Amino acid sequence: MKADLRGAGVRDLGGDGPPRAGDRASLRRTNLGLVLRLLRDAGPRPRTQIAADTGLPKATITNLVAELVELGLVREGDAARDGGVGRPSRTLELDGRTVCGIGLEISADYLGLIALDLGGEVVAEHRAALDVRAEGADAVLDRAAATIRTVRRTLKARGTRLVAITVAAPGVIQRDSGVVSYAPNIDWRDVDVLGGLRARLGRICPPLQLENDAKLGAIAEYLVASAADIQDLIYVTGETGVGGGIISDGRLLRGSAGFAGEIGHMRLQPDGERCACGRRGCFETLVGLNALLDHAAAPDDPVRDATVDLEERLAELKRRADAGDPATRAALDTITEDLGLGLAALADILNPRAIVLGGYFAFFGEYLVDRVQLELSARVMAPDAGGCTVLASTLGFSAAARGGASLSLDHVYRDPAGVLSAAGR
Amino acid sequence: MKADLRGAGVRDLGGDGPPRAGDRASLRRTNLGLVLRLLRDAGPRPRTQIAADTGLPKATITNLVAELVELGLVREGDAARDGGVGRPSRTLELDGRTVCGIGLEISADYLGLIALDLGGEVVAEHRAALDVRAEGADAVLDRAAATIRTVRRTLKARGTRLVAITVAAPGVIQRDSGVVSYAPNIDWRDVDVLGGLRARLGRICPPLQLENDAKLGAIAEYLVASAADIQDLIYVTGETGVGGGIISDGRLLRGSAGFAGEIGHMRLQPDGERCACGRRGCFETLVGLNALLDHAAAPDDPVRDATVDLEERLAELKRRADAGDPATRAALDTITEDLGLGLAALADILNPRAIVLGGYFAFFGEYLVDRVQLELSARVMAPDAGGCTVLASTLGFSAAARGGASLSLDHVYRDPAGVLSAAGR
Structure with missing residues (x-):
């Protein structure tokens, strides 16, 4: 047996x-x-x-x-x-230094790619600021295909076999058909991402799969956390949208149709701000990137210019916070409280061992982590927040692409001969 | 293999x-x-x-x-x-007609017991109205021990071997120590339920385990739903408290310390009613049994008399609703809307195939189920409520005890020889 x-x-x-x-x-x-x-x-x-x-x-x-x-x-x-x-x-x-998987992330604010070999080493990485909503799906898929072509040439030159590409996208996605059904933050509806990439890449297209960005981020964080024997975690990513990925007892929780983890739209304020989804008072309206920017910066502040790389803009905000700028500090206070409120609901429902804060939350980890932990201790029903620890992601904005690359490699671990015969030995 | x-x-x-x-x-x-x-x-x-x-x-x-x-x-x-x-x-x-497991439920409003044989047939059943908060833990454990003794005699007389008793209790429980840590609705803190029962039952005490009532209800509902190949469900029970049990991909979701499923304390209204837990605006304050009673009946209305069997009181309210009583109908309208709000958050987070309404919600199923389904379709991010169907439990108030009996029998399925040698062949 x-x-x-x-x-x-x-x-x-x-x-x-x-x-x-x-x-x-x-x-x-x-x-x-x-x-x-x-x-x-x-x-x-x-x-x-x-x-x-x-x-x-x-x-x-x-x-x-x-x-x-x-x-x-x-x-x-x-x-x-x-x-x-x-x-x-x-x-x-x-061994597996000659085998790699790719994760490609389509975010509201950038396009990112990571290629990992079987040992988990990065063999290629790429990121470019991109206002995905403004560019539109066709232009974004053009850019994505061009990036894949470039990386593929590099991999070929060094003799690395590419086994699969996992595309990370925000919102509600259909894994079977490879379609982004509904991603309000980039204004995509029924965009056939995998079909579009296959058409652009043609004959050289490797196996493709699509998964929600936060679920892939959760996988990447789990690969880090499982070293400390953490088997239950929630990854919560703060970007324009707020996404969640749930690992329960060492397994990614997908739900019956793959839609689990849509934590950004819990209604936390009955008459709150209007959300991109059309409802009011969603968690995302309280703690998404735009909430931080609204609280911290005037409309014409350059930190709100979506054509500038997100990390540069966040670095500027961080400088202001470090310098004690009252508007930035007050914005972070408000985000802390609202984040505690939403995460307490998640901790009551799921009792994770850890909540890992990703995206911009991780960027402001020193301002958020300890205080959000206190909010959890005060709000969660189980004693001592049910044993839940709040952590800042150490993967930065690469978590989703990294998780995608790991999921691409997972095929090798499940069917090594089948996958490598398809990739060309 | x-x-x-x-x-x-x-x-x-x-x-x-x-x-x-x-x-x-x-x-x-x-x-x-x-x-x-x-x-x-x-x-x-x-x-x-x-x-x-x-x-x-x-x-x-x-x-x-x-x-x-x-x-x-x-x-x-x-x-x-x-x-x-x-x-x-x-x-x-x-076979297994001569082997049984017991589930014993301590609810805010009653004490219930079910014994199931290995084929799932009921071999003993018992339920008595009990105001658990008013009686206090010692008196309740006295009653529970007396009930177990009576049922045990009956089982012995018919030659049925009892393998284990699973005790269902509300609130936050510690499985390892058998202690109810915190159950605000019955005002219990750190009550050693299993220790108390062992002391009362003495030498004849069978193996005991403790589990949260809603988790056991979810197990009972899953055993029904899995016949229709439903592998992801949330059981939501409306009693004095509102509890949840989550089955994900065919497994009970316990969380890292066993506290998962505390759905009654999601904060849905920032300045709502004070909850038994001390916070304001919890889901439970909006849709718990007391919310229904507050909406539907004056303080001196006999349907609010906790010494009367809960089902009798609910039957009276149901008669009023059927007769078109405006206060009762309006109360159910309010409950419907608030239930939809909380369940939509759960469906966004967990993407279940089914949400099974238990406790008093099931009693008013014909008023709640279809309309809550509409609320979900309007509120859940994924199209068509993510494929989630709202169902009324058919197990009534016996779900937790029934799930407890099934979990008791689960020991037989995992280690038949070990369990039956302990139970005396």
Whole structure:
């Protein structure tokens, strides 16, 4: 019987394995993934240990490992010092420096791309300010396709195989069809993102998938937090919109149709400001980027110029806060209180071990984190905020693209042979 | 390798299996549970099919089945008509009419008990009106212990083995210690429920566990809904308090410390009514039983007399609504709107396939369900309320006790030999 690897810290990012079938070839593909995930999550180990951990026969493991080595995903390391008698067995460890996955983020304010190799190292990165709402979908997809072409050439030149691209987009998305159904902050409705990219990239198009940006951010944060054995977290990202991604017991919570995590539209004020979604008093109207800018800056203040890179504008606001500018400080006070209110509702409902603040919230982490933690302690029903710790993301605005790249690589862990044969060995 | 039984509809109620150990005895106990769950979820089948479904050798299955038959959990049924050649093999099916689990609910308004056998049939049921806040914890635990003693005698007389009792309580509970930490609606703080029951029951005390009432209600509703392949649901119960239980992808969502589901204290109105928790404008102040009563009845109206059985009082209110009484109808209109507001937030966050209304909400299902569904369609960000259907519970006020009994029986499915040896074969 298969060992329950969850106890060994195996991560489940919610991707799909090889097609289900009862035949031997399918079982072999599944087992290749099993061995690869074991080496990722439990670390380097000799063949005998892999056999013990998976419950598979030693001879099967020998064959599986040989195939993984041939695929360039595993390599032999040092001889194991297990104190046993006989010939010392060599440990096996992840390789995969020649395999990468891409995450491409379409944000309201920028276009970002990250390529990660199987070891999690960044092999390409790109970000450009872009007023997505003003440019319109066609122009944005043109830019995205051009960026992918450039990065693809770089990867090809260094012999790296690209297995998949995961596109991160805000709002309500349809994973099956690759369509952004409704993203009020960029004013997109029923935009066929994956179809549009495929048409632009043509024959060279790698496998594409679409996922909500905050869900991908949550995956990226979980890969960081799980090192501290945090299995329940909520990633809350403050950009023009406010998105949420929920990891529950080590799994991404998608909901029945993939729409879970729309936390920006909890109504927190019955007669509050009008939201981009048409309703009033949504969480997003209270703590979204525009709320901060409205509180902190006059309409003609250059920090509100959407053609300037968002991080530059936030850096300017941060300088003002550090210098004690009353308007900026008061804006952050208001954001703190409203953030505490919304996050307390989430903590009551989901009882996360951590809430990770991303986007602009992380930028102002030193002003927000400790005070939001106090708000939670005061507002959450369970004692001591239910054990929930507020953290600032350390991934900056790259979280969604990074999570997308990880999800792209997840295919390799689930079906190494199938994915790499498609990517061209 | 083990077949992935989730595809066959195997339910995971979140209980614990036998103690983890790598030895053969522990593996055998795990496999007994595996076979038993397969028969429950995938239906009667011959030994050869069980071997194929579990991936275990035929000889192992023969031994495991023999032990399950001896334990009284499985019986031989009809000969299988599988069209194969040779001796026809007999199908095996669940038995378990002589094994039962108990759920005992401590509600603000009553004490309820249900005993279910392994086939899910009710073998004992009990409910009594009780003003738990007024009586105080000691008197309530006296009553609970007396009820358990009576039911235990009945079960013993008919030869039924009791495997465990799960106690359902409102508010924030500590599963590990068996303590109700904070239940504002019954004014309990740090009440050692399991310790109190053990002291009263003494030597005859069966294994006890404590769980939040709404979580157990969600388990009971999931066992109904999963027949329609609903794997994501939220159970929302309207009593004095408003509780929530979340099933996500077929699993009970407990959160990192077991406190998930505290939906009654989302702040929906900044300057609303004072809540029992000390804050203002909580969801519970808008749609809890007292909100309905406040809207619908004068302070001296007999429907507000907590010493009268809750169902009688609700039946009277229902008669008034059916007769077109303006105050009752207006009260239900207000409840409808506020319920829609809170449930829309939950649907945005969790994207459930179904929201099941329990407690008094179910009692007024014909007034609430369709209109709350409309509110959701208008308020939820995802199109068509994200595919979420509003349903009235068909389990009435017994949902928590029923879910508790199911969770008690879950131990049998996880470790049949261990549990029944403890219960006395």
